[in-house]
Amino acid sequence: MNAKIIDHPLIQHKLTLIRDVKTGPKEFRELLEEIAMLMAYEITRDLPLEETEITTPVTTCKCKILAGKKVGIIPILRAGLGMVSGVLKLMPAAKVGHVGLYRDPETLKPVEYYCKLPTDVQDRDFIVIDPMLATGGSSSAAIELLKNKGAKHIKLMCLVAAPEGVMLVNKEHPDVEIYVAAVDECLNDHGYIVPGLGDAGDRIFGTK
Ligand code: PRP
Ligand code: URA
Numbered sequence: 001m002n003a004k005i006i007d008h009p010l011i012q013h014k015l016t017l018i019r020d021v022k023t024g025p026k027e028f029r030e031l032l033e034e035i036a037m038l039m040a041y042e043i044t045r046d047l048p049l050e051e052t053e054i055t056t057p058v059t060t061c062k063c064k065i066l067a068g069k070k071v072g073i074i075p076i077l078r079a080g081l082g083m084v085s086g087v088l089k090l091m092p093a094a095k096v097g098h099v100g101l102y103r104d105p106e107t108l109k110p111v112e113y114y115c116k117l118p119t120d121v122q123d124r125d126f127i128v129i130d131p132m133l134a135t136g137g138s139s140s141a142a143i144e145l146l147k148n149k150g151a152k153h154i155k156l157m158c159l160v161a162a163p164e165g166v167m168l169v170n171k172e173h174p175d176v177e178i179y180v181a182a183v184d185e186c187l188n189d190h191g192y193i194v195p196g197l198g199d200a201g202d203r204i205f206g207t208k
Contacts, residue, residue, distance in 0.1 A: 003161060004177065015181050018032060034086060036129065040087040047067075048069055050066075071094040072097055108134075108135050110137045121151050127154075128155070132160060140169050144173075157180075162185075
């Protein structure tokens with residue numbers, strides 16, 4: 001099982017708050033945005049830099065800036081939407097594509113209902129974002145869809161994963177690095193992560 005667990009104390013603290021059943025939609029959304037921003041900080045650690053010359057009020061000097069790498073963020077609808085603003089705070093120039101998938105409640109297989117990607121898919125590095133990696137079917141399908149459109153560099157960023165989901169993405173997309181805040185114990189009979197945080201989409205949008 002291959003996933004990078006981002007165990008920064010701030011993320012772990014906020015993750016505990018977000019798991020709590022007493023946390024309502026407003027606080028849930030705020031925490032998810034904050035965690036997404038902190039995780040994005042870690043996931044962008046290897047962005048390439050280049051040198052530029054600037055003039056400070058004191059003198060001129062050579063400094064580092066980002067080497068203009070094009071980044072695309074792909075939230076999986078709906079719950080991935082809750083992480084977009086946090087990531088964009090760190091990378092405001094990133095383009096955002098959307099992939100709409102829902103899990104069929106009987107089969108737990110992902111059903112695609114929407115896809116709108118940046119036009120220059122081949123030239124971008126992508127971060128697929130979804131708070132939940134349960135069976136792994138949705139994330140794996142979103143990655144497959146991106147690859148079929150020509151994407152070559154993809155990372156997956158989730159909040160909570162089940163071992164089953166990590167292993168499925170590892171198997172189907174060994175080239176994709178997975179970043180998570182926690183890998184939980186297991187899935188229950190309904191495909192929910194245990195202990196997890198419940199249905200992320202419903203908790204973000206207050207639909208249950
Ligand atoms: C949730 C979640 C993931 C998916 C994870 O979405 O946001 O996309 O389930 O499960 P999987 O790893 O087994 O595929 P859901 O299908 O509930 O749709 P929603 O975000 O619209 O509520
Ligand atoms: N989707 C969710 O929102 N939560 C889970 O635990 C599993 C899938």
